[in-house]
Amino acid sequence: MDEEARKTFADEVDSRLEDLFGEDEKPTGEDAPSLEDLEIAVEADPAEEVVEALLGKDEVPTAQDLPEAEPGGTAGETSPLRELRSMVLSIDWEITDEVMGTFLDQVESLKGAYGQDRWASLLLQGLSSLGRYIRRRKGKAHPNSINVLKSLYGSLEKVVLPGKADEDEKKRIVARELERFRELKKDVAVGRGRAATVLQRPALEEIKEVIRSEFAKLRAELRSMLQGKSD
Amino acid sequence: MAFINLKKREVQVKIVYYGPGRGGKTTNLEYIYNKFNQRIQTQMVTIKTQGDRTLFFDFLPFDMGKIKGYDVKVQLYTVPGQVKYNATRKLVLRGVDGVVFVADSMTVRRKHNMLSLKNLQQNLASYKKSIFKVPLVLQFNKRDLAEQGIPLLSLETMQRDLNTHLKAPTFEASAIVGTNVPETLKKIISMTMLSLEKELK
Ligand SMILES: Nc1nc2c(ncn2[C@@H]2O[C@H](COP(=O)(O)OP(=O)(O)OP(=O)(O)O)[C@@H](O)[C@H]2O)c(=O)[nH]1
Numbered sequence: 336m337d338e339e340a341r342k343t344f345a346d347e348v349d350s351r352l353e354d355l356f357g358e359d360e361k362p363t364g365e366d367a368p369s370l371e372d373l374e375i376a377v378e379a380d381p382a383e384e385v386v387e388a389l390l391g392k393d394e395v396p397t398a399q400d401l402p403e404a405e406p407g408g409t410a411g412e413t414s415p416l417r418e419l420r421s422m423v424l425s426i427d428w429e430i431t432d433e434v435m436g437t438f439l440d441q442v443e444s445l446k447g448a449y450g451q452d453r454w455a456s457l458l459l460q461g462l463s464s465l466g467r468y469i470r471r472r473k474g475k476a477h478p479n480s481i482n483v484l485k486s487l488y489g490s491l492e493k494v495v496l497p498g499k500a501d502e503d504e505k506k507r508i509v510a511r512e513l514e515r516f517r518e519l520k521k522d523v524a525v526g527r528g529r530a531a532t533v534l535q536r537p538a539l540e541e542i543k544e545v546i547r548s549e550f551a552k553l554r555a556e557l558r559s560m561l562q563g564k565s566d
Numbered sequence: 567m568a569f570i571n572l573k574k575r576e577v578q579v580k581i582v583y584y585g586p587g588r589g590g591k592t593t594n595l596e597y598i599y600n601k602f603n604q605r606i607q608t609q610m611v612t613i614k615t616q617g618d619r620t621l622f623f624d625f626l627p628f629d630m631g632k633i634k635g636y637d638v639k640v641q642l643y644t645v646p647g648q649v650k651y652n653a654t655r656k657l658v659l660r661g662v663d664g665v666v667f668v669a670d671s672m673t674v675r676r677k678h679n680m681l682s683l684k685n686l687q688q689n690l691a692s693y694k695k696s697i698f699k700v701p702l703v704l705q706f707n708k709r710d711l712a713e714q715g716i717p718l719l720s721l722e723t724m725q726r727d728l729n730t731h732l733k734a735p736t737f738e739a740s741a742i743v744g745t746n747v748p749e750t751l752k753k754i755i756s757m758t759m760l761s762l763e764k765e766l767k
């Protein structure tokens with residue numbers, strides 16, 4: 336290989352490496368950490384007093400302000416809450432535009448149903464901004480975002496289903512959720528998150544395949560070593 | 567030897583991060599994953615015990631796209647550094663094309679670095695590979711700890727301990743902050759690719 340061709344090859348490799356791992360200008364578009372979705376309109380400091388100050392103690396909805404209670408105090412088969420729960424569960428497995436679109440529709444319809452409830456509407460805001468963020472990033476969403484989403488949903492149930500929590504408890508629940516939400520937002524901003532192992536199914540299959548074939552080779556290697564072939 | 571499929575025009579390049587336990591191998595890969603996963607579009611597999619020690623290996627594959635008409639696929643692995651896992655270490659080294667040796671700059675780890683490098687040499691030899699010939703980059707990790715007043719080996723000492731004979735390229739780094747982590751990676755890939763060039767007709 337002459338010097339000229341060699342140089343071209345090295346250049347080609349280096350420029351590709353620069354594309355992939357170079358320190359670049361500010362990330363833009365697709366690459367941006369997409370924080371804009373992660374907003375809750377009320378910039379709430381999650382401390383209990385602050386939430387209280389923000390919302391006003393006497394503005395806290397009372398039982399009769401709440402929408403119709405579910406029959407028997409649980410989410411009925413067809414209630415939007417129930418549907419949302421199954422959506423939340425499926426997001427664990429599959430993040431597609433379709434799933435996320437339905438999820439966001441559900442959240443919207445719950446906003447209609449529980450919009451009067453201050454606590455619920457904060458949680459719903461969280462669900463919808465996080466949902467939009469996940470829809471955009473899909474498999475690339477922060478590994479912890481699904482956990483936060485589930486937790487927000489769990490708290491929503493506690494807050495809206497009658498008899499699950501009293502006012503003080505609700506306040507505490509919402510404050511804790513806002514805190515988690517803020518933590519996540521910070522992590523997304525700095526690209527932090529040690530558990531880098533949220534796997535989408537196709538990727539998981541691919542990796543399993545590589546590992547499987549790697550192990551097949553290793554087993555063969557071991558066998559030949561055991562048979563005393565190599566050292 | 568890299569897996570080269572002339573017909574499909576595909577090359578698989580295997581890079582292994584080697585070094586003493588707790589030296590920062592996994593942290594290197596985590597930084598790369600967290601920082602670049604949007605560009606390299608991949609997933610990372612990591613198998614750890616509760617105390618964050620690598621149990622088996624970490625694995626981060628990605629595509630580099632076409633180079634010289636070949637689809638280049640890179641696989642990054644780490645080995646478990648703990649002495650007792652030598653069998654796994656040896657297995658992970660199988661078919662390696664390039665090695666990053668992550669040394670721990672903490673003074674108390676001086677001996678661990680040297681033993682681990684020796685261990686690398688032996689394990690490579692078991693595959694009839696020479697540590698002097700395999701593409702190799704040395705990373706002197708955890709330099710950030712100096713700021714916290716933690717005693718670190720001087721660069722001269724590390725060079726003398728580890729690199730007198732190898733004369734490999736070296737980087738001072740902080741895997742946790744990310745300093746020189748991409749540089750280390752770029753260097754090893756580029757050295758490895760050059761070493762494979764002859765095979766890519
Ligand atoms: N201050 C500092 N800490 C680091 C750095 N790199 C790694 N660490 C820390 O050192 C510890 C061990 O890092 P790992 O990346 O797990 O080390 P490893 O080489 O993979 O260890 P094994 O899997 O046991 O072989 C972790 O607590 C890291 O956070 C660094 O550059 N600076």
Ligand SMILES: [Mg+2]
Pocket residue numbers: 591592593619620644645646647
């Ligand atoms: Mg490790």
